[in-house]
Amino acid sequence: MRPVVATIDLVNLWAGRITCLLLTPVMAAMITEVFSRSMFGFLVDIGYEDTARTYFGPTLWSYEVTRMIAGAMFMLGAGYALMRGVHIRADFIYRKWSPKTQATVDAILYMAFYFPALLLFLYISGEYTLKAWLTGERAMDTTFMAPLAPARTAMPLGILFLVLQGVSELLKCLYRMGHVRERKFVLFLPFYLIILTITILSVLFPSTLPAGTLIESLTVATGFGEMPSATIGLVMLAVMLLAIFVGFPISFTLIFLGFTFGAWGFSSKLVFYLQTLQFNSVMLDETLAAVPLFVFMGIMMEKAGLMERLFTSVQLMLSRTHGALYLAVLFVSTIFAAATGIVGASVTILGIMAAKTMNRSGYNVQLAAGTITAGGTLGILIPPSIMLVVMGPVLEIPVTDLFAAAIIPGLMLAFLYALYALGRCWLNPTLGPPLAEDERPNDIAYVAREFFLGLVPPALLVASALGSILMGWATPTEAAGCGAFGAVLLTLAYGKFTFRGGYDALIKTLEITVLIMFLVAASNFFGAVFSRLGTPSMLTELLLSLDMPPTVILIMVMALIFILGWPLEWVPIVLIIVPILIPVVAGLAPAMAMSETQMLTWFGILVAVNLQTAWLSPPVALSAYFLKGVVPEWDLKDIYLGMMQFMVIQLIGLILVFTFPKIALWLPNYIYGG
Amino acid sequence: QTVIRVQSVIPAKADEVFMLEDFAKDVSDLTDGSLQIEVLPAGAIVGVAETLDAVDAGLIEGGFAWTHYWSGKHPAAMLFGSPVAGAGVGIDNIAFVSWFQYGGGKELYDQLWKEMGVNVKGFMLQPVGPEALGWFKEPITSMDDFRKYRFRTPPGIPGQTYKDIGIASVAMGGGDILPALEKGTIDAAEWCCPKPDSVFGFQKVLKHYYLQGLHQVVVNADLYINGDVYEGLSDREKKALEVAANASLSKSMSYRIFENGKALKDLTENQGVILHDTPEDYFKEYMDAARASLEKNAEENAFFAEVWQSQKDFAEIAVPFWAGAQTSNANLGRAFADSIAK
Numbered sequence A: 001m002r003p004v005v006a007t008i009d010l011v012n013l014w015a016g017r018i019t020c021l022l023l024t025p026v027m028a029a030m031i032t033e034v035f036s037r038s039m040f041g042f043l044v045d046i047g048y049e050d051t052a053r054t055y056f057g058p059t060l061w062s063y064e065v066t067r068m069i070a071g072a073m074f075m076l077g078a079g080y081a082l083m084r085g086v087h088i089r090a091d092f093i094y095r096k097w098s099p100k101t102q103a104t105v106d107a108i109l110y111m112a113f114y115f116p117a118l119l120l121f122l123y124i125s126g127e128y129t130l131k132a133w134l135t136g137e138r139a140m141d142t143t144f145m146a147p148l149a150p151a152r153t154a155m156p157l158g159i160l161f162l163v164l165q166g167v168s169e170l171l172k173c174l175y176r177m178g179h180v181r182e183r184k185f186v187l188f189l190p191f192y193l194i195i196l197t198i199t200i201l202s203v204l205f206p207s208t209l210p211a212g213t214l215i216e217s218l219t220v221a222t223g224f225g226e227m228p229s230a231t232i233g234l235v236m237l238a239v240m241l242l243a244i245f246v247g248f249p250i251s252f253t254l255i256f257l258g259f260t261f262g263a264w265g266f267s268s269k270l271v272f273y274l275q276t277l278q279f280n281s282v283m284l285d286e287t288l289a290a291v292p293l294f295v296f297m298g299i300m301m302e303k304a305g306l307m308e309r310l311f312t313s314v315q316l317m318l319s320r321t322h323g324a325l326y327l328a329v330l331f332v333s334t335i336f337a338a339a340t341g342i343v344g345a346s347v348t349i350l351g352i353m354a355a356k357t358m359n360r361s362g363y364n365v366q367l368a369a370g371t372i373t374a375g376g377t378l379g380i381l382i383p384p385s386i387m388l389v390v391m392g393p394v395l396e397i398p399v400t401d402l403f404a405a406a407i408i409p410g411l412m413l414a415f416l417y418a419l420y421a422l423g424r425c426w427l428n429p430t431l432g433p434p435l436a437e438d439e440r441p442n443d444i445a446y447v448a449r450e451f452f453l454g455l456v457p458p459a460l461l462v463a464s465a466l467g468s469i470l471m472g473w474a475t476p477t478e479a480a481g482c483g484a485f486g487a488v489l490l491t492l493a494y495g496k497f498t499f500r501g502g503y504d505a506l507i508k509t510l511e512i513t514v515l516i517m518f519l520v521a522a523s524n525f526f527g528a529v530f531s532r533l534g535t536p537s538m539l540t541e542l543l544l545s546l547d548m549p550p551t552v553i554l555i556m557v558m559a560l561i562f563i564l565g566w567p568l569e570w571v572p573i574v575l576i577i578v579p580i581l582i583p584v585v586a587g588l589a590p591a592m593a594m595s596e597t598q599m600l601t602w603f604g605i606l607v608a609v610n611l612q613t614a615w616l617s618p619p620v621a622l623s624a625y626f627l628k629g630v631v632p633e634w635d636l637k638d639i640y641l642g643m644m645q646f647m648v649i650q651l652i653g654l655i656l657v658f659t660f661p662k663i664a665l666w667l668p669n670y671i672y673g674g
Numbered sequence B: 001q002t003v004i005r006v007q008s009v010i011p012a013k014a015d016e017v018f019m020l021e022d023f024a025k026d027v028s029d030l031t032d033g034s035l036q037i038e039v040l041p042a043g044a045i046v047g048v049a050e051t052l053d054a055v056d057a058g059l060i061e062g063g064f065a066w067t068h069y070w071s072g073k074h075p076a077a078m079l080f081g082s083p084v085a086g087a088g089v090g091i092d093n094i095a096f097v098s099w100f101q102y103g104g105g106k107e108l109y110d111q112l113w114k115e116m117g118v119n120v121k122g123f124m125l126q127p128v129g130p131e132a133l134g135w136f137k138e139p140i141t142s143m144d145d146f147r148k149y150r151f152r153t154p155p156g157i158p159g160q161t162y163k164d165i166g167i168a169s170v171a172m173g174g175g176d177i178l179p180a181l182e183k184g185t186i187d188a189a190e191w192c193c194p195k196p197d198s199v200f201g202f203q204k205v206l207k208h209y210y211l212q213g214l215h216q217v218v219v220n221a222d223l224y225i226n227g228d229v230y231e232g233l234s235d236r237e238k239k240a241l242e243v244a245a246n247a248s249l250s251k252s253m254s255y256r257i258f259e260n261g262k263a264l265k266d267l268t269e270n271q272g273v274i275l276h277d278t279p280e281d282y283f284k285e286y287m288d289a290a291r292a293s294l295e296k297n298a299e300e301n302a303f304f305a306e307v308w309q310s311q312k313d314f315a316e317i318a319v320p321f322w323a324g325a326q327t328s329n330a331n332l333g334r335a336f337a338d339s340i341a342k
């Protein structure tokens, strides 16, 4: 059997090696678009209209090409990532077991959930892709109308790689569990294959196979079939809180749960359609194309040692200050928050860049992890922010107004984080030790020069990412492309660029991208099953049926969102819960002495700050897993404990915005009026 | 009691959704509550681009979008949802409803879903056109002026037509448009019509507004129900859907004229928006390009050709009357509008 493992691993190794190269065309397409479009504007402005029209101008293909290739990347690299073990586990129980027990549990989970779930997903997504090829379906979001089939093919192909890698991983488990257990598993294998086949066929063809009706009659007979689907959603949540801690990779655990409870609540075949459609939509999401680019930017800078220098120089400058690095991390994360709207990208970049220096300087892991994750989530509040872009049309508030309203609360939170971190260090200096006496510099000129030189690379990077937005050259997604390209130029300028190093950065980028995007897709799917079961609407309507004064209702609404943000991501909350609440909230406007627009803008920011905590509240706290992915030596428990401290700060921030609505409303009123 | 969950592709507070709720109430009343339509917000269960696939699979019972949203699945969807430049033959939204109800449109519409290979039953509900040409950072007086600007265009053929007449057409996600206009990444954009445009917030960054445009003179939104779910309904419930749909065709149009009127008044009187007439040469250039692209699509696709032929046959009879009668009306209306503007 060992040759099988070796062959599969080789297939996925090459799949990964080839897939990671796809980032270059994404970057090239974005740079072309930004350059050509900006040149057009510039030449028209100075009166060379004919030249502008002949040689430059926006391209129609860049938007489609970039989102499709970036989407294909995370599916095609999924098998490679599983082989490299990048998918994060919440392994509190798991790691206490002996390697043999771990292997046995893994093998059972692979057999019971992984193969049925992925084989069915493979079938349905294959069918979906085939249809796109046969009908020549095209995208309808742009003028270009690109054919969908090529990009969509990455889905079944990527799942095929995952299934193959699953076989390899299962075999590795069998080797590790010892001969006695391995024999039992091998004896059971033929029966397993028969059961697996029957299960899959009965899901796909429920009317022709008796097994489907058998399962159905079983659930009815036991009374489980009677449960209203909204209640099934509640059970799903409860089970999730336990299941995550079994220690199987979290993204797969979410998929298994969605699959099991979706099958129970509606239909097993439909649940795979839902999964296929959800993965399809993550694949084609244009804003998520920024993820691999920002990650690549971070890794390039780290590999060239250009970011470490900044953190070291801050330490030199504030050599007597306790916790100087916390300040540096928060400063950099606030700047990055203004360059990206994607949490996954910020947290991983900060983790990659700062963790090493923090470890070396003996910083407290919990506080370090908390600072990085909290700082990373600022990206979703400080504009540009994907969450506010999604919320704008839902609330019918112009996105620019929401952006303006979010700036002061965002900076306020950054300030509160810094206050907290430095306060803790002041009380307990061991949390962020200053430089040792002999490392402290005496020469002020030397420190100033180091600081200046350390500041140059990140300043140039921010100039290329954030600057390209502010100068009107690029959209936020394209700014990621500019940042990534800027990182390449910078390493070239510093003489640190090698093809080997560039390639290593690409393959590392692929690993982290798969980790992030797979988690996003899996948790979107989980959220979609939850919504399809009707649980969020049920909870919200239950709350609204209570008769209470306005402030109490608002507090209850915030509490509901806070609680739902614990197990859910922000997407289902913004799309499902918020619309139900709008009429109630808008109705409170007179009582709060605000116009309806003001009320909804304020409410939007309250929701945004509130949902930022959803990224910091374990166990579905994706930023914890992003950080764990790039700093494997940190214990997940410490990351959890660290981020929970900042959840409390977040709560204080929320109370401040709640008590003083001006924190949110002053700036949009100042810029745009009324 | 049957509940049909309808996921829309349009934000929950939009006028389209408001009228869809109105339709749902009519259906409920007409069936004594036996048929309930529950409207789910965009993205509630699946992403907007996957809505029709989800209805086809039975994941949700119904979906709601503009018909041309599915042009990627079949090019002829455009001829129902937003026939470019009034199908190149001057059909406006009222004439479109005439074609749909009495000129053979409805039968072709039922056929559209079959051509697309999806198992749904569709109901045309809301004529919501005409849409505006768009918003500009500076006034334009000719096509040469227009060609200086990077313009965010609508998707599909209406947008391709701009590319064909030399406009620097930009593809951009909805959420990026306003910030991009503010920072000068693009210079001009179109979205819909006064009410949705003002909700979107264009007036905060651009002040020059052009109402007359040809890319989406006619715009229609429709509801489709999973075919198996529809077949499972009683005859009375099916009839209720049909009657309520017909009522919705007229109510939506009435509602939108008044709502857009109020929004435009607010834009020009309170928000400093300046209305301009679209440059004359725009109409000929856009019309010629639109016809060329309609011809090309008709050559490539038999069903597209069939639908377009039906619209041209209808136009030959109806447009001379309707356009002729409308001209006097439009002139009178413009004279009145000018008199109150002064």
Ligand code: NA
Pocket: A336, A337, A338, A339, A340, A341, A342, A378, A379, A380, A381, A382, A383, A384, A385
């Ligand atoms: Na941001």
Ligand code: NA
Pocket: A565, A566, A567, A568, A613, A614, A615, A616, A617, A618, A619, A620, A621, A622
């Ligand atoms: Na959470």
